[in-house]
Amino acid sequence: MTAHLNEIEKNFISELSPIASLQDLEELRKRYFGRKGIFNDLLDKLKKLSSEQKQKEGQALNAVKESLEKSLQSKLKQLEETQLRAELEKNREDWSLPAAPLLIGSSHPLTQILEEVMETFVSMGFSVAEGPEIETDENNFGALNIPPDHPARDMHDTFYIRGNPQHLMRTHTSPVQIRVMRSQKPPVRIIAPGRVYRHEAVDATHSSVFHQVEGLAVDENVSFADLKGTIALACQRLFGKNVQTRFRPSYFPFVEPGAEVDISCTICRQSQSNCPVCKGTGWIEMMGAGMVHPNVFQAVGYPPEITGFAFGMGIERIAMIRYGISDMRLFYENHLDFLSQF
Ligand code: PHE
Numbered sequence: 001m002t003a004h005l006n007e008i009e010k011n012f013i014s015e016l017s018p019i020a021s022l023q024d025l026e027e028l029r030k031r032y033f034g035r036k037g038i039f040n041d042l043l044d045k046l047k048k049l050s051s052e053q054k055q056k057e058g059q060a061l062n063a064v065k066e067s068l069e070k071s072l073q074s075k076l077k078q079l080e081e082t083q084l085r086a087e088l089e090k091n092r093e094d095w096s097l098p099a100a101p102l103l104i105g106s107s108h109p110l111t112q113i114l115e116e117v118m119e120t121f122v123s124m125g126f127s128v129a130e131g132p133e134i135e136t137d138e139n140n141f142g143a144l145n146i147p148p149d150h151p152a153r154d155m156h157d158t159f160y161i162r163g164n165p166q167h168l169m170r171t172h173t174s175p176v177q178i179r180v181m182r183s184q185k186p187p188v189r190i191i192a193p194g195r196v197y198r199h200e201a202v203d204a205t206h207s208s209v210f211h212q213v214e215g216l217a218v219d220e221n222v223s224f225a226d227l228k229g230t231i232a233l234a235c236q237r238l239f240g241k242n243v244q245t246r247f248r249p250s251y252f253p254f255v256e257p258g259a260e261v262d263i264s265c266t267i268c269r270q271s272q273s274n275c276p277v278c279k280g281t282g283w284i285e286m287m288g289a290g291m292v293h294p295n296v297f298q299a300v301g302y303p304p305e306i307t308g309f310a311f312g313m314g315i316e317r318i319a320m321i322r323y324g325i326s327d328m329r330l331f332y333e334n335h336l337d338f339l340s341q342f
Helices: 002-016 022-033 038-047 051-090 109-122 151-155 175-183 224-239 294-300 315-323
Strands: 134-136 167-169 188-197 209-219 245-250 255-264 283-292 307-314
Touching: 002 022, 002 038, 002 051, 022 038, 022 051, 038 051, 109 188, 109 209, 109 224, 109 315, 175 188, 175 209, 175 294, 209 224, 209 315, 224 245, 224 255, 224 283, 224 307, 224 315, 245 283, 255 307, 283 294, 283 315, 307 315
Parallel strands: none
Antiparallel strands: 134 167, 188 209, 209 307, 245 255, 255 283, 283 307
């Protein structure tokens, strides 16, 4: 029987080692240790021996059985581990996959231009002033040399406020000039960015709400040359070193002389008769400007010998030229496809 045991042990070991699946292992276990397995068979045989032999053979049998069961257990553990590892490998998270991009917001294109314009003038010694969007008739018109019934009021299609004839939605940022001059003595050097309102039908180049930046410089001996130099430098900083500026005589009641300022076309560089931006003229209208009218100084209580210049420009216009945008409504519609380009 002992010789037989040795053979069983050898067989078991050689059968066990190539096993690669839990199923095969279970099959092996049943065959050796199951109810009708090889070891039960041996036990049955053992019972038929004399008690002396039983004890001797029994010990040998148990020793082999225990050792084989141990091998089986360790193989079981090994196979379970391999299987677990294979499953983990299969369902493994791929940490190297790039994450969904974080959406980082940016300023609205109009805000970007506004900030650029402000930086340009702040670097030239201007400080930023602000005023309310609901203004008095006096600040928006009266003190700016536009008395009631003056035909110049027709230049501004104004939103008035029902039941409150002395107040209106400001039609330009020029009333900030009045507010600043009434609250401080000369010298003054301010720019005033903000929203303005006109009762206009909305189309590709008009909106009932838009943005302006006002400029005002007041001091002794301020001349038209100072105005030209300031504007020329600012336009070069905003549109490029080679940009030309041109002043055309124009009428605004609160300046004298008054001018409209054009810049040389930055799109076609004055070379295309069919340029959609300058319409072949080579020039783009940029802002209104001029020397502050004596009546304005009088209205704010400044001495008559004081001098100053003022200018006002539309922010939408600048943004459209800078970014090549042909429809102003894009600025207000809040489409991310449009906005995320800036
Ligand atoms: N306020 C004028 C407008 O809205 C622009 C302007 C400002 C003109 C300052 C001259 C001086 O049209």
